[in-house]
Amino acid sequence: MNLRNIGVVYRKELRDMLRDRRTIINAILIPLLAFPVLLVGFVGVAIFVASRATEKDLKVMILNEAEAPEVAQRIRRELSFVMVQPSEDYVDAINNKRLHLAVEFPAQMEEKIRTAPAEPHTVKLYHFEGQIRSTAAARRVERIVNAYRDEVIAARLESRGLDRGALEPFTFEKENAASADRVTGSILGFLLPYFVILLSLTGAMYPALDLTAGEKERGTMETILASPVHRGDLVAGKFLLTLTFSLVTTSLSIVSLAATVLGGAGLIGQVSKGFVFAVSGTAISAVLFLLLPVTVLFSAGLMAIAVYARNYRDAQNYLAPLMFVVILPAMASMVPGMELNARLALVPILNISLAAREILTGQYQWGLIALIFGSTAAYAAGALVVVARQFNREEVIFRV
Amino acid sequence: MIEALKLCKSFRDKKRGEVHAVQDVSFNCQPGKIYGLLGANGAGKTTTLRLLATILQPTSGTARVAGFDIVQQPQQVRSSVGFLSTATALYGRLTAQEMVEYFGRLNGLDEVTLKARIDGLFSRMDMDEFRTRQCDKLSTGMKQKVSIARTLVNDPPVMIFDEPTVGLDVMTARTIVRFIRECRDAGKTVIFSTHVMSEVEKLCDRVGIIHDGRLLTEGTLDELRQRHGLTDLEDIFVRVVSDGRERRPLGDNQ
Numbered sequence: 001m002n003l004r005n006i007g008v009v010y011r012k013e014l015r016d017m018l019r020d021r022r023t024i025i026n027a028i029l030i031p032l033l034a035f036p037v038l039l040v041g042f043v044g045v046a047i048f049v050a051s052r053a054t055e056k057d058l059k060v061m062i063l064n065e066a067e068a069p070e071v072a073q074r075i076r077r078e079l080s081f082v083m084v085q086p087s088e089d090y091v092d093a094i095n096n097k098r099l100h101l102a103v104e105f106p107a108q109m110e111e112k113i114r115t116a117p118a119e120p121h122t123v124k125l126y127h128f129e130g131q132i133r134s135t136a137a138a139r140r141v142e143r144i145v146n147a148y149r150d151e152v153i154a155a156r157l158e159s160r161g162l163d164r165g166a167l168e169p170f171t172f173e174k175e176n177a178a179s180a181d182r183v184t185g186s187i188l189g190f191l192l193p194y195f196v197i198l199l200s201l202t203g204a205m206y207p208a209l210d211l212t213a214g215e216k217e218r219g220t221m222e223t224i225l226a227s228p229v230h231r232g233d234l235v236a237g238k239f240l241l242t243l244t245f246s247l248v249t250t251s252l253s254i255v256s257l258a259a260t261v262l263g264g265a266g267l268i269g270q271v272s273k274g275f276v277f278a279v280s281g282t283a284i285s286a287v288l289f290l291l292l293p294v295t296v297l298f299s300a301g302l303m304a305i306a307v308y309a310r311n312y313r314d315a316q317n318y319l320a321p322l323m324f325v326v327i328l329p330a331m332a333s334m335v336p337g338m339e340l341n342a343r344l345a346l347v348p349i350l351n352i353s354l355a356a357r358e359i360l361t362g363q364y365q366w367g368l369i370a371l372i373f374g375s376t377a378a379y380a381a382g383a384l385v386v387v388a389r390q391f392n393r394e395e396v397i398f399r400v
Numbered sequence: 401m402i403e404a405l406k407l408c409k410s411f412r413d414k415k416r417g418e419v420h421a422v423q424d425v426s427f428n429c430q431p432g433k434i435y436g437l438l439g440a441n442g443a444g445k446t447t448t449l450r451l452l453a454t455i456l457q458p459t460s461g462t463a464r465v466a467g468f469d470i471v472q473q474p475q476q477v478r479s480s481v482g483f484l485s486t487a488t489a490l491y492g493r494l495t496a497q498e499m500v501e502y503f504g505r506l507n508g509l510d511e512v513t514l515k516a517r518i519d520g521l522f523s524r525m526d527m528d529e530f531r532t533r534q535c536d537k538l539s540t541g542m543k544q545k546v547s548i549a550r551t552l553v554n555d556p557p558v559m560i561f562d563e564p565t566v567g568l569d570v571m572t573a574r575t576i577v578r579f580i581r582e583c584r585d586a587g588k589t590v591i592f593s594t595h596v597m598s599e600v601e602k603l604c605d606r607v608g609i610i611h612d613g614r615l616l617t618e619g620t621l622d623e624l625r626q627r628h629g630l631t632d633l634e635d636i637f638v639r640v641v642s643d644g645r646e647r648r649p650l651g652d653n654q
Contacts, residue, residue: 008505012494019493019534219489223550225455226483227506228475394456395411 002233009229009237017207017241026206027245031199031253035260043264050132058137059084060101061093067105068123074144075103081137094128101137102126113152180278182362184261188279189360192257192287193333193353196250200291201298201326203249204242205319208302211238213315216400225397235303235391239384242299250291254284280362287356290369293376294352298326300383307390310400333357345371348379401589402429402452402558406461409447409613421447423613424461429591429606431557434584436604437593438637444613445593446485449562452591453483466557466589479507482551485562492536496527496546499535500553507554514553521549541572548579559583561592565599577603597633607633609640616644 017023061084065072076083084099093099104124112119123145128134157164176183215221224234258279302319309315329350332338340354351372358365390396409422422444429435439445450456452463454474463470466480490499497518504514522528525545530538535546551559561580565573580603583590594600600607601621608618617624617640621633630636 005506008502012491012498012502015498016491016493218492219487220491222455222485223488223490226453226478226481226488227503228478228508229506230475398456 001236002230005229005233006236006240009234010240013207013211013238013241014244017210017245020210023206023210023245027203027249028252031203031249032256034199034253035195035257036263039260039264056080057082058101058133058140059099060103060137060141061086061090061099063090063102063104064107065105067107068109070110071105071145071148074148075141078140078144080140090126094126094134097128097131100128100131100134101141103141117156181280181283184279185283185360185362188258188261189357190334192254192360193356194330195257196253196287196291196356197294197330197349197353198327199253200246200250200295201302201323204246204295204299204302207242207245208299209306209312209315209319211242212303212307213309213312216309217311221397231391232388235388239299239303239387242303243295246295246299247292250295251288254288258284280360283360283362286359286364286369290352290355290359290373293373293380294349296380297348297376297383300380300387304383304387304390307387308396308399329353340365340368342368342371346375348376352376401431401467402427402435402463402465402591404428404448404452404461404463407448407451407458407463408460409451409456410459420613422451422458425610425613425615426461427608427615427618429589431589432584432587433589433605434580434603435589435591436600436607437591437610438595438597438600438607439593439610440595440641443610445610446562447613448610449483449485449560449591449593452477453481453560454478455483479554480556480558482554482556482559483562484547484551484560484564486564486566487562488547490535490538490543490546490550493534495532495534496538496542496549497522497531499546500549503550504553509554517553517555518549521552525549540568541575544568544572544575548576556588558589559591561590563593563595565594565596597637601633609637611641611644614644616640 056079058080060075060078060081062072062075063086065086075081084093087093090099090102094102102125104126106121106123109121109123112121125138125141127138153167154164157166178186215224225231262279302322305318305322306315309318326349329347330353332350332353333356338344338354340351340358344354345351345368355365355369355372359369404425404427407422407425408420410418410420413419425444425448427435437445437448447456451458452465452470454470454477457474458471462472465477468476468480470477491502494502500518500521501514504517509517522531525548527542527545527549530542535543538546559580561576564576564580568576577599580590580592584605592603604621606618606620607624609616617627619627624633624636625631628636628639630639
């Protein structure tokens, strides 16, 4: 090991990489912007679609208005509704989306409510299950009809001299007892492990490819092999650079995701009624620490595979299936009920996904964390040995 | 100097099975002389030169390059060798100067020596004009100059050229030929491979004809002419190669 030469290789590769626009996009811009863009994109599109879809022009048909003129009148007054003349083909119209909702009142509904209070009635709503505008129209009609029912109930109670309390002996009140960082952690714990593991892989992917298969493709492999640098030092310099990119991508994506969740608290806050969000610095640091051997594993593993490839395209073909091998275990954090245990702690990637989720929600099982770090470090060391061997195999290096 | 001793290189090929790319190749190259390795495509020229440059390891046999053993002391060998071939490309995103600097540093030069060397090389070869331009943006001729500067930055005593003029235009090829002569005049040991007869006649002090991985004959041009009773190198080459083919089964049994 010649540290000076490792440094020379590292600095040269770094300079080379930073001059490539694709590197900057992959290693810095994507991890920084992915989460804010996803959040703004998703929430924005959702709000836009939902509001546009439900704010106006909901086509509603009342099939027999005469049976409930009072309720029908209220439905007509709803601003987002466009009333459609009653006709027999309302089922067809709903199926063809010419109509969003048809309301059918039972015979003499309002009349009987007044004259025969004991008799039950059913208002039928014909809608398109799962269609957003149809559902919105149905919900609004339900609200109008419910308001009318409440008025009927209130009038009946009053005529019997009873109070509203007779129908509602008690109510519920929910209050969040979990601390701000734990609640934020449980949101982060769901998303962060998956995205961060995936981004640390993609962060390493481009340099791993460029420094191995890319070097073969550009014809510089023989140039560098003819120099006095020891192959071990060459691999070490290249590996350290790949690792740097993986770590930068991972750190940036963690910071970006945490900032997005905090920044997006305004949006989420509306849902959770002004709850304050907070991220625990300790938890984030612990997750980063746990990710360290994974980034080593990814960097070395990707290099070992990519150096075997003849060229860039060949390498991409080898690495594409690897994405799936990583994606599946990385999704463990999203599986409810999947708990970390000693056996799962030995499964690479999956173990980190589960442990990161636990850490973010404030659970630290030190024994298992040590086991995960140790086992992943062992896999990473194995991958490093493989990549060093690959660079010494003529049939790999000269496979063109 | 270069001293090849029964160099052998075999590898397994999926389609062809066991391939003997180089078999029992022995020869000597002296300082201040140019040794030409002449052979058709696939004859084993590139493999022989890669073995000498320690890019490949011999299956058996060895060679001493500038006093170092290619099997036991590969790093010292590489420090003593400038290796140039059409396959030794440049890093396109580095500038001409950075490219040469990189190889200077890998050769262990300190920054002061490195700077002096680069300044000297760049001015001698008229390279100052494109010193800070990225290699990707250079013309073929400029690229060749950068490659030459790369091999010379540590002033190695041995130069190995693997078909250095293949695919180059006349002017660039002339630059390379002139450069090879300069290396000889500077007292370096030079070996180069080619299948162009005129290059051998122009440049070489000694010639080795290689075919199917075997060195079939070697000597000075005059020695070869006398030995085979022919004057034209192309005729000698054809004679040696066809004789080699006919004699092969006999030779293998010996």
